[in-house]
Amino acid sequence: MKYKTMQPVLAAELPNGKNWVYEVKYDGFRCLVKWENDNVELISRNGKSLTKQFPEVVEFFHDHSELLEDYLPLVLDGELTVLNTLYQSDFYTLQTRSRMSNKARIQQQGEQRPAHFLAFDIVEWKGKKLTSPYISRKKQLEQLFRLMDLPLAIQFSIPLGFVEAIKRKSEIQQRVSDHLAEGMVAKLTSALYEEGRNEKWKKVKNWRTVTGIVTGYHQQNAYFELSVYDNNDSLLPIGKCKHGLNQNDKETLIKAVKEKGIKRGDYYQVPPAICMDIHCLGFHGNEWREPVFTDFRLDVSPDDCTISQLDWQLGMPPDEVSYTNLDKHLYPELELSKAELISYLRRIYPYMKTFLDDRKLTVIRYPDGINKEAFFQKNLPAYAPEIFVKNEEGSQFISHAAQLAWFGNQAAIEYHVPFQKQNSDYPVEIVFDLDPPDENGFHLAVQAAKHLYTIFQELQAYAFVKTSGGKGLQVYLPLPDKSLSYEQTSRFTEVIANTLVDYQPDLFTTERLKKNRKERLYVDHVQHAPGKTIIAPYSPRGNAAASVSTPLYWEELDSLEDPKIFTIRNTFQRLREKGCPFRTMEEMKKLQPIENIKRWL
Template sequence: MKPMLPSLTFDRPVHPDWLYEVKYDGFRALLEWNTKGITLTSRNGKPLIPQFPEIEEFLLQYQREFEPFLPLQLDGELVLLENPCKANFSGIQVRGRLKSEKKISEQAQNAPCQLMIFDALQLSGKPLHAEPFTKRKKELIKLFEKLHFNQEADPYSKQLVQFVKAYEDFEMLWEKVVLFDGEGIVAKQQNSLWEEGKRSSQWLKYKNWKYVSCFITSLEKTNGYFYVGVYQDKKIHPIGQVLFGFKPEEKQALQQTIKQNKIKEDEQFIYVEPAICLEVKYLELYDGQLREPHFDRFRFDLEPADCTNDRFLFQQKNLPEDLDISHPDKPLWNQLNIQKADFILYLREISPYMLPFLENRLLTVIRYPHGMFGEPFYQKNCPDYAPEFVETFKHENIDYILCNHLKTLIWLGNQLAIEFHIPFQTIYSRGPSEIVFDLDPPSKDDFHLAVKAALLIKEVLDQLNLIGFIKTSGNKGLQIYLPLPENTFTYDDTRLFTSFIADYLISRDPDSFTIERMKKNRGNRLYVDYIQHGEGKTIVAPYSMRGNEHGGVATPLYWDEVNEKLESAQFTMKNALTRVRKQGDPFRTYFSTKSVQPFAPVLEVLKYNKKG
């Protein structure tokens, strides 16, 4: 069976009575499960189970639960999920070419792929092709509910068959796709039928293009492809070829210009000196070449010397439109090879994980206008020159910035706001949104005291069935978070708990911990600052960089990483991104934990004991 295919559109597909799904980049796959067994078939009719046995193994674990729905036929995309909106195209290509059964088995075990299901074509033997898309989607939702399968895309879930949601709001989903650097969106007419083998205008794919400024190096005579490149170390660096997107008259004029200005010619190519600059849109770089390149426009405002590999690498991350980055090559650290462009790209990559903690919180930043080479300063008030898209909120005569979107985050990065500090509540909260313990040892050499304190606190949390998250401070300490339901508790309530924990630590090890506020009286003990958790106080946001000599990052950790081997200086800009890509985000369940955090019973006991 040939699958139904979407048509490509370059216009935003915002229409009444349409729904929108994340477009995942992998192998189109039709899943069939009947009396003959399970088959997974590619768009070209090739069997995929031998190459991806983990999908069949996962399904067979739930054979009993699937029985009432057999025979079934589901439509989806086989992917290697990188984040909720993006699949790793190159990763699944490599996986798809493996020949060795041993290597396939190893990959299936260590880096399993996911089957993202977006349509139901048959359930319990009943054909659904002729039903409208909304009806098919409802039947698919029922299936996942009956199976007790999660309906959120999660690259770290052991659930290898996952659900692709349909959204009514294009703009909301598009912002999410851009944030996670996904491939794009598929728009579907609500009443569209599933038509085998048809490329339909009832389904439209709208892609998240990236743009590169490049120049033409040659014309391939046999097929009309224009080969393009950029400069790397003053040498021409080829990045691919482009054919589509030109108007007929543009293509004809360009070919004529190349022939008139050729520097040499052979049987296959006509070569020219770099002179004609173009902007080409593409999906990503794969094996050093542009994927799905399309001509966008001529860049008569650029010289070939402006088309460099550094600029190309910077453009690959799809920064917000109409936001110029000034002095991208500006060095920021004395001992570290970090330029402004590196910092901006860090913010771009980490934004999906950092922005949820900044959203609707009064922001205080520490700016380093000269990098680590000059004096920093705190900034609370939004400057007069801030662009219109920067949201603000007035509080106690201060016009605070609300960093609610990627564009604001990158603008702040361009202002060299290195550190992001936030209060313990949002602008809509009545009372704290979380409890945070800041475990700050007297020096970086005493980091082991923060580890000791964290593990003792974890013991208490486990005994009380409380759910805690831990991160480095990015400097010399650790910070433990307890997410709380919104508008439920007061700072007086949380002070009872923070005071209780402080007393507990001191009772367990008075030689290591203290609540003494005077530094000179603390000795070499860790100060347990339970008063710091209060209204108006701030703490560094998860994934924020710090303006210290090692370029530390306030990095979320898994609890099993908190041991005597842990070192605070090991968490930097570079490995913070590596960790998220390889291990996932340890704070990914943070906000869902708020509704199930059993803090109220603990508070009742503390209040009762206080009265007693």
């Protein structure tokens, strides 16, 4: 590879001015794609080949080589990523894949957590290096995507994505904040592509700031070890850091460590007294992502540096909200506090956002915990802060992470949404609610969902399934905008529900009165109507398990026995391992075969 990448310089703030544009910075591997007629190479910034580890990306380029043979060879610059959301990526999953050599494992990971190459620049076109300014190269990149008939966007179903250049600084800042993205890059529109670090590109990191106790010092490699107190009041090591301090502060810290610490070989064990703030991009397996010391915290007691505080800080709770009574246990049996609920809501918002945007919201609040009185809230209270855009009818909406965090601070645990967007009379989805007679009847919901899946396969329709967070399942058919009216979806859901009942009348029913259901599963098609609501994907539920309404892969149904095993405390581990099963829903709705569905009306 004859090109080296152009690198942004680190900055504290984004520059202003009409000559700057802004891009989301993804946490992945900086990568050049060398694309020739008979060969495709993925080359890291350090010159390492990544071609064998990411075959799904390489195959995509190969599949389009014939289409672009008149324009090859090309060299694209971008980020190789594994996406969590359209603006948030998973560095650790990507890193694990890059170290694999077994083809079967690589193939399995590619199917479970597929990689994406997100292109933000083009360096070579028709074998010639481009010497034009950034704004012209970006237009050349747009032309390439149009030649390939690809959207100028990022989609989960397409391994090649286009990184948008945004003109408004406030827009990029909000997007990065909402999605807990790695950061932002500002680019001068007149910048030529020049190798090495360059002031014409500036990156700003979306730092998480955490506080820890200095409990050790490794003299040989100059690493300081930090800890917090766990739930048993024992010190828990949380990682190491060496960068960020100026020379005077570093010498002061080393002196204090040597005076107060106990030396064991090359290592000083330090009693808990010195607290410090660290910037990082994340925390995984007792390792920080790019840790940097920022300040001594003389105002903080070591006793305040706890695992709960660490979790709170890593979640980046929005500053716009005034938080209260964070230690209150909303789930008493689990000792799950309001702080833990808010942290969950903050982290899950990037996954929930699509299902909350522009929908009137109904919440269920539990001000004194799930064992005490709860109430529904459909209208925004008059005392709601200015982070909300208030409307005449008083409806409440969530469009930013801070708004969801505020509802969490109000002890709103459940989030219910209608089937249509604001100012629209058309549903954006069809949902079948499969309600077993009791906790022991979940197998009936599984059977019903699998029957629905078979029907929808015959229709060539795209269907998705999730737990209700209670005892049942919910099956989704996403719809293109204004493709079916409620009258049409009502007829369709009734026909499908009756088909299900006719198939196994001893197991399924559409009888609304519980006393007449006779231990059968209720296929609720009446609920899909204007003004009705459904629990939002990833919403917590107000039950003793702290369960979550969790999107599933269809192949998981056969082995799933208890829908409440997915909770506030384990949902993120599941997302890291499996990704979001609903990630392609927005893309699939545009491909939904509406004419096939209409044949059932």
